[in-house]
Amino acid sequence: MPSVILIGHSFTYPISDVLHLFYSATPIVGESCITVGDPSVRIYSQLSDAGISTWTDGGLRYTETSFPGNLPPNREVKRQLYAILNVLTGREYPWGSLTGIRPTQVARECLTEENLISQYFVSPKKAHLAVEATKGEDRVFSRLLPEDLFLYVGIPFCPSRCAYCSFISEDAGNRSDLLSAYADAVLTEIRTYREISCIKPRAIYVGGGTPTVFPDELFVRFYEDLFREFYKDREIEITVEAGRPDTITPRKLRLLKDLGVRRICLNPQTLSDVTLKNLSRKHTADDFYRAYACAKEIGFEVINTDLIAGLPGEDIGTFEHTLETILQLAPQNITVHALSLKRKAKYAAEIPDSFGASAEAMIEFSHRRLKESGYLPYYLYRQKSTAEGQENTGYAKPGTECEYNVAMMGDRHNILSFGAGSMSKRIFANGRLERCQTVRNPEEYIARAVEMARRKAEFFADDPVGNREERIKE
Numbered sequence: 001m002p003s004v005i006l007i008g009h010s011f012t013y014p015i016s017d018v019l020h021l022f023y024s025a026t027p028i029v030g031e032s033c034i035t036v037g038d039p040s041v042r043i044y045s046q047l048s049d050a051g052i053s054t055w056t057d058g059g060l061r062y063t064e065t066s067f068p069g070n071l072p073p074n075r076e077v078k079r080q081l082y083a084i085l086n087v088l089t090g091r092e093y094p095w096g097s098l099t100g101i102r103p104t105q106v107a108r109e110c111l112t113e114e115n116l117i118s119q120y121f122v123s124p125k126k127a128h129l130a131v132e133a134t135k136g137e138d139r140v141f142s143r144l145l146p147e148d149l150f151l152y153v154g155i156p157f158c159p160s161r162c163a164y165c166s167f168i169s170e171d172a173g174n175r176s177d178l179l180s181a182y183a184d185a186v187l188t189e190i191r192t193y194r195e196i197s198c199i200k201p202r203a204i205y206v207g208g209g210t211p212t213v214f215p216d217e218l219f220v221r222f223y224e225d226l227f228r229e230f231y232k233d234r235e236i237e238i239t240v241e242a243g244r245p246d247t248i249t250p251r252k253l254r255l256l257k258d259l260g261v262r263r264i265c266l267n268p269q270t271l272s273d274v275t276l277k278n279l280s281r282k283h284t285a286d287d288f289y290r291a292y293a294c295a296k297e298i299g300f301e302v303i304n305t306d307l308i309a310g311l312p313g314e315d316i317g318t319f320e321h322t323l324e325t326i327l328q329l330a331p332q333n334i335t336v337h338a339l340s341l342k343r344k345a346k347y348a349a350e351i352p353d354s355f356g357a358s359a360e361a362m363i364e365f366s367h368r369r370l371k372e373s374g375y376l377p378y379y380l381y382r383q384k385s386t387a388e389g390q391e392n393t394g395y396a397k398p399g400t401e402c403e404y405n406v407a408m409m410g411d412r413h414n415i416l417s418f419g420a421g422s423m424s425k426r427i428f429a430n431g432r433l434e435r436c437q438t439v440r441n442p443e444e445y446i447a448r449a450v451e452m453a454r455r456k457a458e459f460f461a462d463d464p465v466g467n468r469e470e471r472i473k474e
């Protein structure tokens with residue numbers, strides 16, 4: 001394993017990201033040296049007036065002399081290190097030296113698939129996907145105004161904890177004492193914010209966790225109050241994640257529809273009962289079919305289903321069965337995730353050997369079949385520790401894309417978020433982005449909801465995108 005000596009620059013994050021891609025150990029970052037494991041190879045990464053060079057004691061050398069060259073220096077440093085490690089290890093990765101979570105941002109700069117391939121060593125298939133997803137994103141961006149505000153409400157409770165989960169979500173069965181107080185705290189946070197500043201969102205996304213986790217009576221009270229806060233009679237995009245079929249009742253879905261919810265997410269992840277049981281999801285494929293039929297009968301405009309490629313114990317045949325069955329149901333949106341196992345996930349400790357088997361083949365299959373079935377990719381992001389270096393892609397029948405998803409990923413619009421662990425984002429006129437974190441622990445959040453609202457009102461004070469005055473007038 002190598003250590004990388006930095007000369008004339010301090011791009012420690014880019015270097016660490018590339019090292020982490022090739023070696024599972026966490027890089028140790030020193031002032032001018034980054035090491036992974038027991039260093040047996042020394043790599044030198046130099047930035048000087050003459051350009052950027054990367055070389056090894058063993059004689060491998062990579063140089064960009066036309067500095068500043070085609071790429072910004074931090075990306076050129078990554079690209080050269082990737083090329084050296086590719087030779088040293090014989091390994092390559094589908095997204096090449098792109099280690100960030102938003103490849104479409106780079107694809108937009110690159111303009112062509114060829115540039116992505118030559119500048120970042122992205123595989124031809126991924127370059128094609130990135131450019132297609134960028135076009136999909138751009139179709140949605142063209143409908144948005146710079147001043148549009150997007151609203152997120154987080155419900156970090158689930159009926160049980162999935163084995164692959166690394167979110168902050170809590171098992172509602174163990175925390176039922178908190179649910180009612182949490183729902184009240186969210187409403188308190190929103191009302192406190194509204195006393196200080198008006199909120200006029202373009203879209204609302206209620207996510208989690210599992211926002212349908214509340215028992216029926218609490219569910220009715222919470223959602224009637226929540227949506228009363230935000231809209232009167234105008235149509236806005238409202239999405240509710242009804243992700244776990246074991247939390248869905250016809251009464252809940254009917255109420256959401258009556259309250260103006262146009263999009264819901266029903267997420268089986270897989271239609272194998274064996275896998276669902278292993279995931280501790282506490283529902284079956286039949287539960288999903290029933291929930292789906294109910295949602296369809298009630299008449300939501302858009303239903304999204306999330307699937308995961310690379311689940312332990314699944315082979316390509318299992319995944320094909322799941323996707324083909326979902327295609328027969330014909331939801332408007334299908335989102336395909338590559339399994340990501342972060343340290344907090346139960347699976348990460350228990351069955352690492354089966355992690356991510358055949359994920360690449362599953363992802364390729366899903367891309368082909370979804371395209372054939374009239375779905376287009378419209379948002380794409382990557383996570384760390386995903387099966388076989390794959391990505392997550394949202395597909396939609398044209399015209400049914402979720403604007404919130406694109407805005408959230410695009411970093412061009414303000415995101416105002418309520419609820420424990422949620423993150424608000426403010427985009428300044430010069431493109432600068434600042435984040436405002438809400439406390440993560442639900443009990444702490446309940447105690448500090450008013451303070452959180454004031455913190456956010458302060459954070460968005462003197463709204464940089466120019467519509468604050470407009471919103472206050474209304």
Ligand code: SF4
Pocket residue numbers: 157158160161162164165166167169208209210243244
């Ligand atoms: S439903 Fe989602 S948030 Fe809840 S435990 Fe499962 S993966 Fe985590």
